[in-house]
Amino acid sequence: MSEYNKPLPALEGLTKEFYEFCRKEDLHFQQCASCGTFRHVPREMCAQCNSFEWEWKKSTGRGTIFTWVVVNRALHPAFHDPSPAAVPMAPVVVAMEEGVRLLGNMVDCPPEELKMDMPVKVVYEAVTDEVTLPRFSRIKTPMP
């Protein structure tokens, strides 16, 4: 794991708290204690009602694909290596059940199989000892 060479988040402030949950394989979003609005990325106050009161709420972890980009050619040096299989990769934007959107990558879906509104659930990848990134996995709809 020490050889992980890709960009990592700076574990500071609210971002540190967000990723601390991920490290425990748990996904939490901020919810305004005053008006109930969920928010992501983490912010100091509620843009809806300007309240500073909020709490971390556990997410259902489920959502649907909202949009994505296929990175056919890595333009960041760290995403060239170490494996030639690093690209194509596809950062996906997922519309979560709480009403926020979360950026991630699919762990089990090649880019050409991505579809709008496809149901997905969050999974976790511990990329270093300190950082676990949220990723997504398909929710297989049961056969009728």
Next chain:
Amino acid sequence: MIKDSACIVGIGETGYCRKPGSGMSEEALQLKASVVALAEAGLTGKDIDGILAFPNLGKSEAFAASLGAENLRFAATIHMGGASPVASLRMAAMAVHSGAANYVLIPAGWNGYSGARVRETLSSDKNSIPGGAVAWDYYMPQGLTVPPQWYALMCRRHMHEFGTTHEQMGAVAVAMRKHAQLNPGALMYGKPLTLEQYLASPMLADPYRISDCCLETDGAAALIVTSVERARDTDKTPVYIMGAAAGQPYPADEITTRKDFHKTGLSIAAPEAFQVAGVAPADMDFAQIYDCFTFEVIQQLEEAGFCARGEGGGFVENGGIESGGHLPVNTHGGLLSEAHSLGIGHIVEAVKQLRGEAGERQVASAELGVVTGWGDFGDGSIAILRK
């Protein structure tokens, strides 16, 4: 801003290149363009008392020191990426109208090819990346690192909701390339592009192909803005800033969670600019639209009000934005086919068109034109210019 309260009285360019590079510093490039603009206006560096420098590409203090601008009293930088030059034009107009400065210099230029490339600067410095900490902490770890990837998220959603096609994006690329064939200063002069060649271009950040992306080039340009009264004493035909505005998307530092995924800074800025100018999109003889990528032209034409949201693809098809079409767009070839001049080149081209100095690519009897800027995560700026 107040309608018709300021004029552009000087433009300057260094010319643009890729290999072997400009061989000059970014500061020297911008100073060279500034001196050309000053000479055009019949001014010297000593006359400059206002400077609006481009973000991260040089400081007003350093430009003033070299130019001999001993009485600098107005200096600022508008942090809107490629939207900065047009936003600076608006700020310059407000400054000269209010008396904060008499002659404002707007320089912009870089070694975008031979120096640090965008992909390098955007991956190494948390403070210089659009979105700052948001991008650093939530985008880059997931492999979303550079502009074509950010904007591709918007493009794909637009294609899904409105049926915008690759062929329509290709129509933008082909139009820009066609215009560059009439511009000997364009990097793509002598290198035409067909729709078939466009469609064969490899994917870079699907839905963007290589041919959807702007050039990376070296070069600089500069503008001089002054009041209407002072403009009467300068050498060139003044170009009036009829109306201008700037705007931010919401939130400006984060793309993925926007409620209205297609609303950009231009959606706010364009109605204001047209209202100030007292004219409508349909009155424009040409439009210089910031074309970092093909889809952003379609998107900005919609958000600026040239057509309804979702109809931009149809607007650009069938030669609609080519010279002779219903709205000639980027008559110089734009960032896609002339050079990546950070958006200031779009203003320079508009001035040339309105002065009647655009040579072979001159739009017949051009009297009124619009210029837009686009930057960071969808910051927008717009200026309506007239003779």
